[in-house]
Amino acid sequence: MNCPRCSLPLRDVTPDLNMPDVHGLGCAQCGGHWLSQNDLHRLEQVVDVSWVELRHIPPPEIQAELLTCPRCSPARHLNKVQSDRDRKVVLDACEHCHGVWLDGGELHAIQEKGFVSALLDAVRFLMGRK
């Protein structure tokens, strides 16, 4: 799978000792991560996400770019899901495979503010939409 922003191959993120069962895919260039919906659920229970390099959340014009799902074939566009709790955080979610793309910094912001549940609601809403 390639990064939806940089088109570079995503690499397995070395699992942190605190969360040995969580395997994500990360982009070395932009710091983004691809997570399955399952991974997001797991992250809810994790306090320390030190495996994620801390970066700034990209500016709105970058987040507004339409991205293509790195997993699905034929290609599908990812849907923008804005968090009600923090409008700076815009997720890209795939209606088909239910994966979520987090730009560099977003995963940390989500974890720190403790609103993974709110985001999951948004993703569920999106997935239920036809």
Ligand SMILES: [Zn+2]
């Ligand atoms: Zn990238």
Ligand SMILES: [Zn+2]
């Ligand atoms: Zn997909």
